[in-house]
Amino acid sequence: MLDFIVKRVVQVVIVVFLALTVVFFLIRLSGDPTTLFLPPDAPKEQIEEYRELLGFNRPLYVQYAEFMKGAVHGDFGESLRSGEDALGLVMARMPATFQLAISALALSLIIAIPLGVLSAYKRNTLFDKASVGITVIGQAIPNFWFGLILIFIFAAQLKLFPSSGGGSVKHMVLPVITLALYSVSRFVRFTRSAMLDVLSKDYIRTTKAAGTPTSTLIMKYALKNSLIPIITLIALDLGVLLGGAVITEAVFSWPGVGRLLQQSLMNRDFPIVLAGVFIIAIIYAVINFITDILYAYVNPQIRVK
Amino acid sequence: MMSNNKFLLALFLIVTLLLAACTEGTNVEGDSSSSPDSDSNAANSGPLVIGFEADATTLLANHDVNYTTDTLIRNIYDPLIDRDPQTAEFIPVLAEEWKNVDEKTWYLKLKEGIKFQNGADFNANAVKFSIDYILDENNGSFYRSRWANVEEVVVLSDYEVEIHTSVPFPSLIQRIAEDLLIMEPGYVQEVGIEKASSEPVGTGAYTFVDWSRDNYLKLKANEDYWQGKPKIEEVEFRIIPEFSARMSAFMSGEIHLFKNIPVDSVEQFESDEVKQVSSSRINYLALSNLVDGPLKDLKVRQAINYAIDADELLETVLSGNGTRITGPLSKLNADYAETKDYRYDPELAVKLLEEAGFKPEDLSLTLDTPSGRYPMDSHIAQAIASQLQSIGINVEVRVNEWGQHLEKIQKRETGDMYILGWGPAFDAQSTIENLFTKEAPYSSFYEENIEKKIKETNQLFNQDERYAGYAELQQELVEQAAWVPLWQQADLYAVKTSLSFSPRVDEKMNVFEMAWN
Numbered sequence: 001m002l003d004f005i006v007k008r009v010v011q012v013v014i015v016v017f018l019a020l021t022v023v024f025f026l027i028r029l030s031g032d033p034t035t036l037f038l039p040p041d042a043p044k045e046q047i048e049e050y051r052e053l054l055g056f057n058r059p060l061y062v063q064y065a066e067f068m069k070g071a072v073h074g075d076f077g078e079s080l081r082s083g084e085d086a087l088g089l090v091m092a093r094m095p096a097t098f099q100l101a102i103s104a105l106a107l108s109l110i111i112a113i114p115l116g117v118l119s120a121y122k123r124n125t126l127f128d129k130a131s132v133g134i135t136v137i138g139q140a141i142p143n144f145w146f147g148l149i150l151i152f153i154f155a156a157q158l159k160l161f162p163s164s165g166g167g168s169v170k171h172m173v174l175p176v177i178t179l180a181l182y183s184v185s186r187f188v189r190f191t192r193s194a195m196l197d198v199l200s201k202d203y204i205r206t207t208k209a210a211g212t213p214t215s216t217l218i219m220k221y222a223l224k225n226s227l228i229p230i231i232t233l234i235a236l237d238l239g240v241l242l243g244g245a246v247i248t249e250a251v252f253s254w255p256g257v258g259r260l261l262q263q264s265l266m267n268r269d270f271p272i273v274l275a276g277v278f279i280i281a282i283i284y285a286v287i288n289f290i291t292d293i294l295y296a297y298v299n300p301q302i303r304v305k
Numbered sequence: 306m307m308s309n310n311k312f313l314l315a316l317f318l319i320v321t322l323l324l325a326a327c328t329e330g331t332n333v334e335g336d337s338s339s340s341p342d343s344d345s346n347a348a349n350s351g352p353l354v355i356g357f358e359a360d361a362t363t364l365l366a367n368h369d370v371n372y373t374t375d376t377l378i379r380n381i382y383d384p385l386i387d388r389d390p391q392t393a394e395f396i397p398v399l400a401e402e403w404k405n406v407d408e409k410t411w412y413l414k415l416k417e418g419i420k421f422q423n424g425a426d427f428n429a430n431a432v433k434f435s436i437d438y439i440l441d442e443n444n445g446s447f448y449r450s451r452w453a454n455v456e457e458v459v460v461l462s463d464y465e466v467e468i469h470t471s472v473p474f475p476s477l478i479q480r481i482a483e484d485l486l487i488m489e490p491g492y493v494q495e496v497g498i499e500k501a502s503s504e505p506v507g508t509g510a511y512t513f514v515d516w517s518r519d520n521y522l523k524l525k526a527n528e529d530y531w532q533g534k535p536k537i538e539e540v541e542f543r544i545i546p547e548f549s550a551r552m553s554a555f556m557s558g559e560i561h562l563f564k565n566i567p568v569d570s571v572e573q574f575e576s577d578e579v580k581q582v583s584s585s586r587i588n589y590l591a592l593s594n595l596v597d598g599p600l601k602d603l604k605v606r607q608a609i610n611y612a613i614d615a616d617e618l619l620e621t622v623l624s625g626n627g628t629r630i631t632g633p634l635s636k637l638n639a640d641y642a643e644t645k646d647y648r649y650d651p652e653l654a655v656k657l658l659e660e661a662g663f664k665p666e667d668l669s670l671t672l673d674t675p676s677g678r679y680p681m682d683s684h685i686a687q688a689i690a691s692q693l694q695s696i697g698i699n700v701e702v703r704v705n706e707w708g709q710h711l712e713k714i715q716k717r718e719t720g721d722m723y724i725l726g727w728g729p730a731f732d733a734q735s736t737i738e739n740l741f742t743k744e745a746p747y748s749s750f751y752e753e754n755i756e757k758k759i760k761e762t763n764q765l766f767n768q769d770e771r772y773a774g775y776a777e778l779q780q781e782l783v784e785q786a787a788w789v790p791l792w793q794q795a796d797l798y799a800v801k802t803s804l805s806f807s808p809r810v811d812e813k814m815n816v817f818e819m820a821w822n
Contacts, residue, residue: 046450
């Protein structure tokens with residue numbers, strides 16, 4: 001088991017390193033940001049001077065080496081715009097993103113699992129068909145469009161919820177629903193097929209034949225077993241949600257990490273972008289790591305492989 | 306089966322209850338940014354909420370050159386000199402008067418008896434501190450490039466300063482009006498730059514309350530403001546990046562005011578909720594003679610001027626939201642002089658091309674444009690291409706990301722033509738010097754005699770001579786067909802009728818000038 005954990009930790013480090021490397025070079029493709037910081041009437045010598053001050057005049061590999069050296073020590077430098085600590089700015093946004101992600105995940109599980117179970121149990125009935133149909137639509141609707149429709153109906157017309165911003169539970173309702181839509185659809189479909197799979201197993205038939213009540217059959221025997229593969233799906237989804245749901249955060253002006261990254265990318269504030277990518281990569285890798293460990297714990301076969 | 310259904314029912318009930326708990330009447334701590342009442346009568350009691358596309362990057366003055374940052378913090382800090390909201394003429398604020406002592410020295414007399422929001426006195430030291438902040442390399446202020454010619458700020462007395470420059474700097478007053486905001490030296494030194502960047506203190510009409518980045522900035526009226534108590538008690542700048550969300554927030558009454566309604570969305574607003582002002586920001590089509598190609602030939606540039614019908618573009622693509630210009634300056638510019646108008650004349654265009662030795666069909670030009678930076682910019686580019694196409698010129702339009710567009714211009718890697726805007730522009734020097742000289746980063750045009758004349762005129766202190774010099778330059782630049790001048794942008798604001806608000810020509814939003822109706 002220890003061997004397995006060590007291997008996985010090494011993998012996490014590699015993943016984070018690669019993510020930072022790729023993003024470092026990708027954002028440089030957008031060009032030198034110095035001109036965007038200075039007033040348009042800045043003379044050439046001034047632009048050169050700032051280029052030097054900000055370090056953009058050095059060869060790219062030198063800049064990369066410097067950056068990696070800092071990153072290893074958790075130092076991502078300062079925001080090019082405001083001079084504040086880049087990592088600090090990203091961390092300050094994490095609570096808002098966590099709040100949105102956990103709520104959206106909770107909401108989708110509460111809705112999706114019962115719906116999926118019921119769909120499987122009532123296979124091929126009208127209920128099942130309706131639920132499958134709705135989930136297909138849920139997956140097909142673009143996030144930003146659904147968000148705007150919610151804003152239009154519930155904020156602009158009915159005035160039930162604020163259309164944007166953060167800070168209260170009321171502010172959370174629309175973005176959480178928007179974010180949950182896609183996950184709900186995925187979870188319903190997944191739960192349904194996992195349940196169908198389990199329900200066709202011999203032991204279920206035997207248990208049923210023994211006269212076990214339906215609720216016990218589903219809750220105790222079928223659901224428990226079909227939930228195992230769903231853990232992976234939940235973990236992956238949580239990773240995506242915590243990475244900052246960029247579009248949802250933008251539509252609802254939710255002050256989370258996704259918004260910060262988007263804004264920083266537009267502002268060419270590279271240190272913030274890289275600090276953000278670092279945090280997201282770590283979260284994603286750690287969640288996967290925990291999932292693997294959980295899996296290994298549940299299913300010893302994985303450990304052996 | 307029955308118990309299973311009960312279980313599900315219970316789950317759905319829980320979800321419903323959870324959602325219901327989040328609706329009206331939920332008492333949530335810190336929910337002070339809830340929507341102001343949409344009822345216009347009740348609006349007076351709540352805070353004024355102004356929607357913005359982006360947030361300030363810092364609340365420290367004199368640091369980041371950025372429209373949003375400047376507009377927001379101008380409510381907290383005062384300038385020494387401001388512009389008249391409608392005529393753009395200089396008006397004194399913290400400074401009482403200013404004059405040239407000699408070509409390299411400016412003298413400013415300051416108003417007395419003004420206090421910062423923390424009770425400290427405003428005086429000459431604060432002015433020196435604020436300018437020195439810009440000049441100190443270690444601070445990394447992006448304004449320094451504009452102030453590089455300032456050598457020293459000398460405090461003569463508590464309320465008198467002299468600014469010494471290394472070269473004659475006639476446009477320093479403009480720099481003071483557009484860039485400089487006065488910080489409280491004692492406060493900044495005491496708490497440090499980082500804290501002063503997020504909890505600012507100035508002499509302005511509003512004091513800082515709370516800033517949640519990319520979410521809101523809340524201010525309240527400075528009761529002891531030296532120009533009188535502001536009429537609006539509380540103000541919140543709310544950051545809503547998405548236009549549709551901003552529009553919904555306006556429709557639902559959550560926000561009272563926002564700038565930049567896209568011209569193709571104006572119809573969705575009630576007509577009495579849209580206010581418009583002609584901006585000093587101009588849009589133009591640069592006909593670059595800094596890149597190799599047929600546009601190095603004067604006749605080809607003139608032909609293009611005749612072949613493009615800017616009036617039609619303005620009417621059809623922008624639905625008339627803009628004011629035509631014919632030269633490099635707008636009428637709001639203090640140095641504006643009337644120039645020749647190339648009327649639309651496709652036949653003359655063809656004739657000129659032939660004189661230059663080109664058949665229109667043989668001419669292939671490229672046109673660079675940003676997308677979304679100026680009203681309908683990429684649509685304008687397409688329309689220009691099709692107008693040129695109609696006399697046979699083949700035009701390829703290239704749409705660039707904004708940063709890339711600027712970089713192409715700087716590196717002289719654009720096509721023959723490109724679309725760019727310039728502003729706020731209230732004096733000739735900052736436009737002409739930056740856009741028609743060989744080395745200036747965003748220039749598209751160079752002509753030896755014109756450059757010489759620009760340099761001479763820039764150094765003139767006599768207002769009449771200066772005006773005459775720039776007037777002549779404007780005529781020559783039009784004669785040289787350096788651009789196809791297009792229009793001044795129209796700034797379109799959505800304003801609730803409960804709010805009394807007049808848009809300023811410099812695009813600022815000073816809440817002190819607003820009131821509830």
